[in-house]
Amino acid sequence: MTTSDQQDLHDLRERTRQFARERDWAQYHTPKNLAMAMSVEVAEVAEHFQWLHSGADHELDDATRAAIRHELADVLLYLVQLADKMNVDLHAAAVEKMALNAIKYPARTR
């Protein structure tokens, strides 16, 4: 049995809703502000890579890996909250977007 309650993204949606509710953050969490906050978190990810050749594992140390992990989490948390405000089902939207991308960028022929 797979219900939406068992899904990663739905679980995070519920967790972030509760977290914001317990802190009275709804007033700050407009779609515009969440989009801006997400862009700031993405830049914190990018910052680790800006002077590296490719960001391959051997170019990173453990502290950087741990920091990137947390910043990827921050991006996801804002993304989930923004999608929630916009009534977007992220998994469905991503699958749909991949179908469009498959038309735009056909798989190579052999």
Next chain:
Amino acid sequence: MTTSDQQDLHDLRERTRQFARERDWAQYHTPKNLAMAMSVEVAEVAEHFQWLHSGADHELDDATRAAIRHELADVLLYLVQLADKMNVDLHAAAVEKMALNAIKYPARTR
């Protein structure tokens, strides 16, 4: 029974792996490039909100809502791919980050 195969984020990881493989995109998909691409997609989300008051539903029209939905999907797709390259379990990282945030920003007392 809930296994990781039934999870939204793991499903997207498998789908994006196959998609990139079928197009020989591994050469482009360095962590650095994926971080940069993710930041571009986030800006495409932000662009819709930049001159709006808060981005509340009544400020948007259907075309904008549809565009935002697809751009949120793009952010998620790059996020999933970057996390995959970094061997980051996004759901676990997000739950862990929320626990840290709960310490940093305690829930208001009543």
Next chain:
Amino acid sequence: MTTSDQQDLHDLRERTRQFARERDWAQYHTPKNLAMAMSVEVAEVAEHFQWLHSGADHELDDATRAAIRHELADVLLYLVQLADKMNVDLHAAAVEKMALNAIKYPARTR
């Protein structure tokens, strides 16, 4: 004789002030919105480079060079307007920041 009126950045400040005034854009041009708009323009610059090796001249074609030129201009125009709202003299701030950077990153000894 060199007065501020002859300076590039002051000239652009005057031009952007007049441009916004003629269009009644002051209501949109809050510092927050200008910062957000600047971040969107920067991403449009970054988009051209995201899958390139380094963005060296031979990796670009004329259309891309022209597009980048205009997007760099857009970044500067928003930067000038945001600095104007914040009462920041950009040239003075940049010279001051370079002095701080020189302390943080001393020149290599020979």
Next chain:
Amino acid sequence: MTTSDQQDLHDLRERTRQFARERDWAQYHTPKNLAMAMSVEVAEVAEHFQWLHSGADHELDDATRAAIRHELADVLLYLVQLADKMNVDLHAAAVEKMALNAIKYPARTR
């Protein structure tokens, strides 16, 4: 007499060239990396505004104003360096872009 040597942007171009040369940073300062670094600095500006209403002066304290001033400087310094690598005259490009914008967004009639 106004020569380019007296201009703000040309002055910063010369200063950043010398600064990078003294530190052997040319190897890191590819157009791609400079674009990425600029996007990171822009996000550091945006971070100060993300939860504010509009970023108006009374919403900021002195420490925040000083931080924003330095981060605007950082954006300008990377912008000048990226424009230099691309052989873009920023002032000329901005004036040209404004002329295009004037066609796209005509001034309101009275």
